[in-house]
Amino acid sequence: MSTHNAPEIPRTAREVRLTEQLEGELTLDHFGIVQTPVPQPNVGEVLVRTDYLSLAAAYTDLMRPDCQLPVPPFLAGERLGGGAVGTVVRSASDKLAVGDLVHSMSGWSEYSAGPAEAYAKLPAGIFPSPAYFLSQGPTAYYGMADIARAGEGDVVFVSGAAGGVGSLAGQIARCRGAARVIGSTGSKEKIDYLVDELGYDAAFDYHDGPVVERLRELAPNGINVFFDNVGGEQFEAAVQTAAPHARFALCGALAGQIGGGRAAHPRLDLMRAITRHLEIRPFACYHTPEQVSAWYEHFAQWHGEGRLVFPHTTLEGGLARAPEGMLGLLNGRYRGNVAVRITSG
Amino acid sequence: MSTHNAPEIPRTAREVRLTEQLEGELTLDHFGIVQTPVPQPNVGEVLVRTDYLSLAAAYTDLMRPDCQLPVPPFLAGERLGGGAVGTVVRSASDKLAVGDLVHSMSGWSEYSAGPAEAYAKLPAGIFPSPAYFLSQGPTAYYGMADIARAGEGDVVFVSGAAGGVGSLAGQIARCRGAARVIGSTGSKEKIDYLVDELGYDAAFDYHDGPVVERLRELAPNGINVFFDNVGGEQFEAAVQTAAPHARFALCGALAGQIGGGRAAHPRLDLMRAITRHLEIRPFACYHTPEQVSAWYEHFAQWHGEGRLVFPHTTLEGGLARAPEGMLGLLNGRYRGNVAVRITSG
Numbered sequence: 001m002s003t004h005n006a007p008e009i010p011r012t013a014r015e016v017r018l019t020e021q022l023e024g025e026l027t028l029d030h031f032g033i034v035q036t037p038v039p040q041p042n043v044g045e046v047l048v049r050t051d052y053l054s055l056a057a058a059y060t061d062l063m064r065p066d067c068q069l070p071v072p073p074f075l076a077g078e079r080l081g082g083g084a085v086g087t088v089v090r091s092a093s094d095k096l097a098v099g100d101l102v103h104s105m106s107g108w109s110e111y112s113a114g115p116a117e118a119y120a121k122l123p124a125g126i127f128p129s130p131a132y133f134l135s136q137g138p139t140a141y142y143g144m145a146d147i148a149r150a151g152e153g154d155v156v157f158v159s160g161a162a163g164g165v166g167s168l169a170g171q172i173a174r175c176r177g178a179a180r181v182i183g184s185t186g187s188k189e190k191i192d193y194l195v196d197e198l199g200y201d202a203a204f205d206y207h208d209g210p211v212v213e214r215l216r217e218l219a220p221n222g223i224n225v226f227f228d229n230v231g232g233e234q235f236e237a238a239v240q241t242a243a244p245h246a247r248f249a250l251c252g253a254l255a256g257q258i259g260g261g262r263a264a265h266p267r268l269d270l271m272r273a274i275t276r277h278l279e280i281r282p283f284a285c286y287h288t289p290e291q292v293s294a295w296y297e298h299f300a301q302w303h304g305e306g307r308l309v310f311p312h313t314t315l316e317g318g319l320a321r322a323p324e325g326m327l328g329l330l331n332g333r334y335r336g337n338v339a340v341r342i343t344s345g
Numbered sequence: 346m347s348t349h350n351a352p353e354i355p356r357t358a359r360e361v362r363l364t365e366q367l368e369g370e371l372t373l374d375h376f377g378i379v380q381t382p383v384p385q386p387n388v389g390e391v392l393v394r395t396d397y398l399s400l401a402a403a404y405t406d407l408m409r410p411d412c413q414l415p416v417p418p419f420l421a422g423e424r425l426g427g428g429a430v431g432t433v434v435r436s437a438s439d440k441l442a443v444g445d446l447v448h449s450m451s452g453w454s455e456y457s458a459g460p461a462e463a464y465a466k467l468p469a470g471i472f473p474s475p476a477y478f479l480s481q482g483p484t485a486y487y488g489m490a491d492i493a494r495a496g497e498g499d500v501v502f503v504s505g506a507a508g509g510v511g512s513l514a515g516q517i518a519r520c521r522g523a524a525r526v527i528g529s530t531g532s533k534e535k536i537d538y539l540v541d542e543l544g545y546d547a548a549f550d551y552h553d554g555p556v557v558e559r560l561r562e563l564a565p566n567g568i569n570v571f572f573d574n575v576g577g578e579q580f581e582a583a584v585q586t587a588a589p590h591a592r593f594a595l596c597g598a599l600a601g602q603i604g605g606g607r608a609a610h611p612r613l614d615l616m617r618a619i620t621r622h623l624e625i626r627p628f629a630c631y632h633t634p635e636q637v638s639a640w641y642e643h644f645a646q647w648h649g650e651g652r653l654v655f656p657h658t659t660l661e662g663g664l665a666r667a668p669e670g671m672l673g674l675l676n677g678r679y680r681g682n683v684a685v686r687i688t689s690g
Contacts, residue, residue, distance in 0.1 A: 061616070068616060068617060068620040068621075069620050070589065070620065231615045235613075235615070244415065250615060250618065250619055251619070252619070253615035253616055253619065264614070264615055264616060265612035265613060265614050265615065266612070266613055266615065267610040267611065267612055267613070268580075268610065268611055268612070268613045269609070269610050270576045270580070270595060270598035270609055270610065270611065270627065271406070271413060271598055271609060272413060273595065273627035274595055274596070274597070274598065274627040274628065274629050275413040275414050275415065275629050276413075276627075277627065277628050277629055278626075278627050279624075279625075279626050280624075280625035280626065280627070281623075281624050281625070282615065282618035282619040282621070282622065282623050282625070283619065283622050284619050284620050284622055
């Protein structure tokens with residue numbers, strides 16, 4: 001147990017609570033900031049100061065009353081959950097010491113306390129910022145490597161390619177030897193970003209006419225791998241342009257999360273899917289510790305070799321910035337993974 | 346080379362040709378019977394008398410001008426193709442002898458000739474009738490064993506369960522240890538057939554209200570395996586009632602072959618598929634020799650042990666019966682695999 005060098009700890013701190021379950025569109029009214037006492041760690045527990053908080057589109061699903069995800073939903077009146085990186089500031093456990101950098105699902109608060117087992121100790125110094133440990137890389141890596149098995153010679157299409165998952169998924173495909181990586185996104189600026197900075201071979205704006213026509217131009221021999229973050233028209237177009245035995249990793253349905261209807265329930269052309277022998281594998285982004293480790297091992301290597309960048313946005317301004325950040329993320333305002341910096345230190 | 350014991354061979358024989366590519370609904374006008382010379386086998390070839398001809402719903406896809414199947418389509422003015430079992434009546438090859446029972450894709454004709462390599466010699470005596478070698482078992486077995494991997498404890502749903510593929514698929518699941526096998530079909534008579542004769546635990550008529558309600562009643566804990574021959578509403582209902590990590594083997598889209606529209610392009614509920622981590626694998630029924638062998642090995646064993654019956658209909662009356670047989674098959678008139686007996690001997 002270690003209590004030395006403890007920084008100054010306030011008596012109260014802020015957390016953000018969900019005011020009511022999400023029925024329609026997310027607004028700032030769904031978030032309420034409250035001041036709460038900073039807890040003392042009991043035996044076996046630690047007190048952690050949150051340094052960075054991650055934001056993700058999937059959080060909106062967890063806010064809905066009919067949430068189907070196999071994890072605890074976000075309930076009205078309670079603190080919002082989600083991934084966070086922080087620093088141990090008090091320890092009543094011999095497993096973690098003051099100063100340790102840790103990852104947890106402690107959620108939207110400036111401080112959290114709990115059993116040391118709920119906090120995973122992170123290695124220091126392998127990345128430029130602790131925010132790298134809030135990447136959506138485990139999802140991108142599991143989907144591209146284990147589900148879609150992208151590899152040598154594959155023509156890969158990533159929808160929502162500039163998002164938190166997509167911006168890593170395309171790079172992972174490239175690092176695994178894909179012949180050609182194509183991305184869809186929502187603006188000319190993001191197209192340039194995908195091609196110039198993330199190494200995509202081609203990218204297009206899904207607003208620019210039928211997606212199926214863009215794909216036929218950019219992948220005249222068909223796509224072998226589809227990593228879908230969007231659903232809707234992009235899914236339907238991928239089925240129409242799939243090469244035989246193409247593998248689809250369906251990770252998200254952003255179009256449905258925003259638009260509902262057809263976007264969330266695209267049509268599946270059965271005869272084409274059958275004759276092309278497609279492999280369609282939707283998967284949820286909940287990962288085993290082994291899957292998370294597999295990502296960070298490759299992430300550290302590829303990042304160290306300069307073969308992969310970590311596209312991310314860090315929002316400054318502390319916890320109060322988080323609600324606005326969620327709305328911005330849903331509206332496609334940011335590039336890559338989005339985190340809120342909670343501490344200014 | 347053997348020419349002894351050759352039975353009397355006519356100079357001309359009948360074949361059935363496709364009169365025009367199929368655009369709308371299949372009618373008797375799409376078939377034309379013509380008399381053609383019986384060929385002489387050249388060196389390395391055999392002449393085979395067709396004994397049984399198989400009929401399958403997939404043939405209609407091969408008749409369409411926009412056929413997407415990765416095999417030669419059926420062309421207007423040419424003999425219809427498809428699987429057949431016959432007897433070698435003349436041989437100019439040392440690979441096959443007169444009297445050998447053979448399987449080939451020689452199609453709708455009373456006689457055919459070709460290289461010995463195009464005819465697979467069949468073992469005599471392991472089944473009650475040569476028509477057993479026209480089973481759609483390779484498709485059912487590959488789909489259930491390799492694609493859906495049905496096994497111990499699984500709750501299995503087979504759509505189109507009384508058809509050529511479905512009637513075997515359910516039994517294969519049972520032989521592989523499934524806990525519960527549920528089938529959908531189109532009449533009360535077929536429900537009784539599935540339960541009383543094929544050992545289904547439960548069956549329902551898809552005309553009797555929403556399929557999703559029937560499935561919720563019959564599989565309250567969800568289905569683990571879905572073997573789809575139909576598409577449309579049955580596919581959508583299976584997604585709604587799938588247990589986590591359910592495996593879908595999509596084999597056919599009979600609803601679409603008949604009805605088109607929504608039937609052929611059902612909606613995929615992406616969020617449900619993602620949160621349930623479904624594995625959706627459409628596959629086409631073209632098999633490697635290894636896949637065919639795997640089926641016949643299990644078929645002979647399970648049939649010999651009395652654990653599996655071969656549901657089939659043999660239409661008598663020779664080649665002229667085949668066109669009408671195709672229409673009857675598409676209208677659900679028969680049970681199990683359908684073959685036309687060409688020879689009366």
